[in-house]
Amino acid sequence: MSGRLLALILFAATIVFVVIGTVWPLPEAVVFAGGGALANDTSSPQAALRSFGDDIHAQAWGKAYFSLANRAQFTLPQFMADMMGYYPNLRTYSGLDTFEIAPVHATDTDAEFHVKLHWATVVGDAVDNRDVHVVKNGDRWQVDWPFTKQPVLPPQVIPVNYLRWDVIYRGAGDDWGAADVEQPHVKIIDMHPVQRAEGTFIMGELLNEDVVPAYVSVTATLLNKSQQPIATEGSFDKISHLLLPKQVTPFFIKFADVNLSQVGGVRMTPFSTLIPASADPVIEVQDEKLDTSAVPSLSGQLVNQSGQIANVAHVLGTFYDQNGNLVWVADQYVDHALLPQTPVAFNIHIPEDLAHKIASQRTVISTFNMGGTA
Amino acid sequence: MLFPEANVQKSESVVPHAREPQEHVLPQRAPVDRVTAQRPLPMSLLLLAAVAVHLPLLLMKLPLKSYDTNQHIFFASHYLHHWFDPWNPKWYAGFSQMTYPPLPQQWIAVVSHITGLDLAYMFVQLVAIMLLVVGVYRFAKIWVSPRAASFAALGAVFLGSESFLVYSAGQLGTTSAAPLYLNALPFLYDWVRYGRWRAFLKGAALFTAAAAAHHATLLFGSFFFALPVLALALVERNEGEEMSIAAFLARTISIMVVVGAAIAVVLLPFWIALIKYPVTQTPIPHASRANYLLSPEWGLNYFVVPYGALILALPFIFWRGAGDRRLRPLLLGFWVAFLVGLGGTTPIGHLLLGRAFDVITMERFSYWATLLALPFVGLFAQEIIASFRTRAMVALAALAMCSCALAVSWSTYHPADAADFKVDSSAAWLNRDGHDRYSYITLGFGNKISRLAMETNAPSEDGEWNSGRLLPELTKYGGAQLTSSKYFGKAGLNALRAILDHADHYGLKWILVRDRYYDPLLAFAGWRPVDSLDDKTIIIWAKDGVPPFTPVNAPQMPPHWQGMMWGILPFGSSIVALLVLLIPERRRREEEVIDTYPSGESLVPGRLAS
Numbered sequence: 001m002s003g004r005l006l007a008l009i010l011f012a013a014t015i016v017f018v019v020i021g022t023v024w025p026l027p028e029a030v031v032f033a034g035g036g037a038l039a040n041d042t043s044s045p046q047a048a049l050r051s052f053g054d055d056i057h058a059q060a061w062g063k064a065y066f067s068l069a070n071r072a073q074f075t076l077p078q079f080m081a082d083m084m085g086y087y088p089n090l091r092t093y094s095g096l097d098t099f100e101i102a103p104v105h106a107t108d109t110d111a112e113f114h115v116k117l118h119w120a121t122v123v124g125d126a127v128d129n130r131d132v133h134v135v136k137n138g139d140r141w142q143v144d145w146p147f148t149k150q151p152v153l154p155p156q157v158i159p160v161n162y163l164r165w166d167v168i169y170r171g172a173g174d175d176w177g178a179a180d181v182e183q184p185h186v187k188i189i190d191m192h193p194v195q196r197a198e199g200t201f202i203m204g205e206l207l208n209e210d211v212v213p214a215y216v217s218v219t220a221t222l223l224n225k226s227q228q229p230i231a232t233e234g235s236f237d238k239i240s241h242l243l244l245p246k247q248v249t250p251f252f253i254k255f256a257d258v259n260l261s262q263v264g265g266v267r268m269t270p271f272s273t274l275i276p277a278s279a280d281p282v283i284e285v286q287d288e289k290l291d292t293s294a295v296p297s298l299s300g301q302l303v304n305q306s307g308q309i310a311n312v313a314h315v316l317g318t319f320y321d322q323n324g325n326l327v328w329v330a331d332q333y334v335d336h337a338l339l340p341q342t343p344v345a346f347n348i349h350i351p352e353d354l355a356h357k358i359a360s361q362r363t364v365i366s367t368f369n370m371g372g373t374a
Numbered sequence: 375m376l377f378p379e380a381n382v383q384k385s386e387s388v389v390p391h392a393r394e395p396q397e398h399v400l401p402q403r404a405p406v407d408r409v410t411a412q413r414p415l416p417m418s419l420l421l422l423a424a425v426a427v428h429l430p431l432l433l434m435k436l437p438l439k440s441y442d443t444n445q446h447i448f449f450a451s452h453y454l455h456h457w458f459d460p461w462n463p464k465w466y467a468g469f470s471q472m473t474y475p476p477l478p479q480q481w482i483a484v485v486s487h488i489t490g491l492d493l494a495y496m497f498v499q500l501v502a503i504m505l506l507v508v509g510v511y512r513f514a515k516i517w518v519s520p521r522a523a524s525f526a527a528l529g530a531v532f533l534g535s536e537s538f539l540v541y542s543a544g545q546l547g548t549t550s551a552a553p554l555y556l557n558a559l560p561f562l563y564d565w566v567r568y569g570r571w572r573a574f575l576k577g578a579a580l581f582t583a584a585a586a587a588h589h590a591t592l593l594f595g596s597f598f599f600a601l602p603v604l605a606l607a608l609v610e611r612n613e614g615e616e617m618s619i620a621a622f623l624a625r626t627i628s629i630m631v632v633v634g635a636a637i638a639v640v641l642l643p644f645w646i647a648l649i650k651y652p653v654t655q656t657p658i659p660h661a662s663r664a665n666y667l668l669s670p671e672w673g674l675n676y677f678v679v680p681y682g683a684l685i686l687a688l689p690f691i692f693w694r695g696a697g698d699r700r701l702r703p704l705l706l707g708f709w710v711a712f713l714v715g716l717g718g719t720t721p722i723g724h725l726l727l728g729r730a731f732d733v734i735t736m737e738r739f740s741y742w743a744t745l746l747a748l749p750f751v752g753l754f755a756q757e758i759i760a761s762f763r764t765r766a767m768v769a770l771a772a773l774a775m776c777s778c779a780l781a782v783s784w785s786t787y788h789p790a791d792a793a794d795f796k797v798d799s800s801a802a803w804l805n806r807d808g809h810d811r812y813s814y815i816t817l818g819f820g821n822k823i824s825r826l827a828m829e830t831n832a833p834s835e836d837g838e839w840n841s842g843r844l845l846p847e848l849t850k851y852g853g854a855q856l857t858s859s860k861y862f863g864k865a866g867l868n869a870l871r872a873i874l875d876h877a878d879h880y881g882l883k884w885i886l887v888r889d890r891y892y893d894p895l896l897a898f899a900g901w902r903p904v905d906s907l908d909d910k911t912i913i914i915w916a917k918d919g920v921p922p923f924t925p926v927n928a929p930q931m932p933p934h935w936q937g938m939m940w941g942i943l944p945f946g947s948s949i950v951a952l953l954v955l956l957i958p959e960r961r962r963r964e965e966e967v968i969d970t971y972p973s974g975e976s977l978v979p980g981r982l983a984s
């Protein structure tokens with residue numbers, strides 16, 4: 001083979017390989033390239049919406065914004081705030097993990113989709129549902145983004161009158177929790193092991209019987225028929241760790257690889273320690289609605305009654321049957337900051353097979369302030 | 375001198391190159407000038423150039439800003455204190471350092487007795503760079519004239535990929551194994567082509583030492599570097615001293631068997647660990663696998679910076695490499711390494727490497743590709759300097775310096791860690807008042823976790839050596855360091871949550887946080903801020919009720935005999951290599967080196983004629 005021919009073959013093969021790798025990128029490469037295309041595909045409503053989602057995934061905010069049909073209605077910073085929140089919240093530093101597109105209707109000039117955006121937040125998956133309109137402009141399709149305006153409250157003064165508990169420590173070198181004082185009295189008032197497809201669950205409720213606030217957690221150890229330990233797990237974030245006096249929190253502990261039939265006993269270990277706390281912010285639950293129909297859920301609205309912003313809220317729902325027995329515990333993180341006096345919706349999913357047993361519920365809210373604690 | 379061929383000035387300067395183009399371009403020069411123009415650059419000058427360029431940078435400890443340097447120093451610090459016990463409890467609640475070939479780190483540990491760990495690292499890295507210059511010269515001399523080879527060696531001093539790996543990536547294993555390997559290849563050629571036993575011994579010793587420095591270099595180097603050399607020996611079997619096919623096969627197989635057996639023994643604990651605990655964890659995304667056109671920022675990082683001005687030489691490499699029968703094996707080796715080094719820009723890496731594509735990073739392939747390109751670059755330099763003299767030298771020097779400067783400065787423009795901070799206060803806090811009875815992790819510390827692990831006695835569940843981790847919470851999700859969880863998206867955050875969920879199991883009480891992003895998770899999961907450091911830029915969170923740390927992974931702890939092997943054989947292989955290299959080399963007969971190198975005139979007649 002002549003040298004020139006070999007050089008041309010190698011050069012041509014290199015170009016072909018690069019073209020193949022670019023037109024049909026490897027999954028490993030797509031991770032870094034958003035949607036994995038050099039230019040956005042706007043040839044169909046689905047393609048335009050998918051390109052838009054890829055841009056959001058790649059956090060190419062400018063590219064996503066300038067692809068919108070209705071971008072004249074809001075600025076790029078407003079668009080970003082609509083996606084990530086105007087105030088620090090769970091979504092502020094999250095990234096779009098995946099998105100699902102479900103067509104609702106389509107014509108030659110416009111189309112409607114239901115879009116489910118799965119955001120990877122620090123506390124887990126946060127799902128944002130949007131109904132998105134896509135319109136045809138000339139020969140290209142563009143997303144008409146359903147921009148949500150941020151409510152602006154009038155200036156006002158909110159009087160606060162809440163309880164607060166401080167703890168005096170021995171000195172600066174004294175580690176938190178090491179103070180030699182009697183721990184608050186807490187008590188497990190209910191506990192049920194449940195077998196589900198995902199494993200064995202231990203659900204229950206914990207009461208702070210004391211007159212001081214307590215930091216609490218619960219650990220469960222499953223014992224086999226010979227009363228030997230099988231596994232130990234903690235409540236992690238399926239509990240409200242801060243309990244004010246006489247407050248009750250549900251807890252929920254998952255044993256992924258254990259079948260209930262193996263279990264001969266459960267050893268519960270509640271833990272409590274004294275901590276400083278305040279009753280602020282007070283979060284009110286409004287319009288609470290238990291839906292046990294086809295897609296069972298507990299929904300409602302959270303209203304921050306204080307004048308401070310609560311950046312992250314965690315809603316724990318405890319569900320009971322007609323006799324008041326514990327049936328299920330579920331939770332949801334609210335991915336929008338709770339502004340004073342501004343309702344924010346929540347929706348907790350309930351397993352369908354348990355929905356018919358549920359007759360009542362109780363909701364516990366815990367919050368986190370950036371720079372504060374839960 | 376360890377590599378006798380490197381002392382080339384005396385022997386080669388008198389060898390006339392009948393087909394060298396200088397005859398045409400320098401007709402009016404004095405004979406002395408003509409001889410000088412054919413001489414290779416002296417090795418002393420090449421090594422001085424390497425020292426002049428890299429010694430100041432290393433004395434400034436520039437590699438400490440790179441991704442992996444602190445990890446190598448962390449490994450070395452363990453060898454310093456526990457030479458025969460490779461079980462390191464400071465990461466992943468305990469892991470075996472036998473999951474990574476130890477030679478460079480063990481040398482750091484040895485040298486650190488005199489210089490301290492940081493400077494020992496710099497010393498070992500400098501030695502590796504100097505060995506690279508020698509290795510490139512010797513490797514290139516297989517393919518091109520000594521003068522072109524000396525230009526190639528000078529190019530190695532300024533090679534963008536070398537500076538990129540040294541100052542940005544911190545890949546000491548790769549940058550120390552490659553020079554050993556390159557230095558072994560001429561011995562391989564001499565053994566296979568001429569059956570010289572001294573070459574056999576020296577080559578085998580160097581190959582084994584190279585494997586003790588970095589296993590992947592040997593594995594992939596066999597394909598990219600050794601196969602072309604073997605192919606060349608085969609192509610040239612009828613030139614000069616004849617070699618039969620049977621002799622070729624026998625010599626090739628014999629050295630393969632001996633080197634394979636030596637490597638199997640020297641790295642036996644590594645193989646045992648690999649077989650017992652294969653790397654089956656969920657792949658971690660790495661930007662070197664990106665498509666460099668679809669992700670141009672990574673194209674800049676993994677292609678433009680490592681290749682630098684070599685990109686301009688690519689047409690020459692293809693044209694000249696394809697045009698000469700001798701150079702074709704080298705061209706093909708370069709081409710495959712080049713394609714694999716492009717990561718996800720082409721499907722070749724994935725096709726050739728299979729699952730390994732998702733485990734190893736691709737920048738090392740670009741490094742190897744540039745090393746394979748250097749003989750061509752030397753040839754190119756030789757020809758244009760012969761034609762254009764000073765103008766060519768100035769242009770080449772400018773391009774080389776720009777390539778080197780870009781790669782060296784890249785760690786500043788594209789730092790591994792956006793923030794530079796000290797971990798002394800964090801280590802001091804962990805070491806006092808019995809805090810080190812519990813384990814800890816950090817959040818937002820980047821690659822400072824290696825430095826912190828060196829300075830503290832407390833164990834951690836986090837770490838930077840992903841292939842060494844066995845905790846199921848870490849291997850399941852596809853995130854890398856816990857301290858940088860958020861950068862790995864859902865996978866990283868899932869791994870972090872899983873570890874926090876099992877805090878009691880691991881005695882994980884302390885979390886040192888330098889990134890407020892993680893605060894909501896810690897708060898809702900039951901941790902509380904208990905202290906702050908460095909003007910409240912580092913907040914220490916604690917969880918109550920956590921039992922003290924007890925060592926885990928006990929089944930993975932290597933037995934004592936493996937620790938002894940690990941402490942003796944890999945380091946011993948380098949000592950053996952040094953001793954074997956002291957055996958004097960029999961001088962080559964001049965006819966073997968005369969007139970076998972490609973020259974511009976012989977390939978493209980009249981091309982360089984003035």
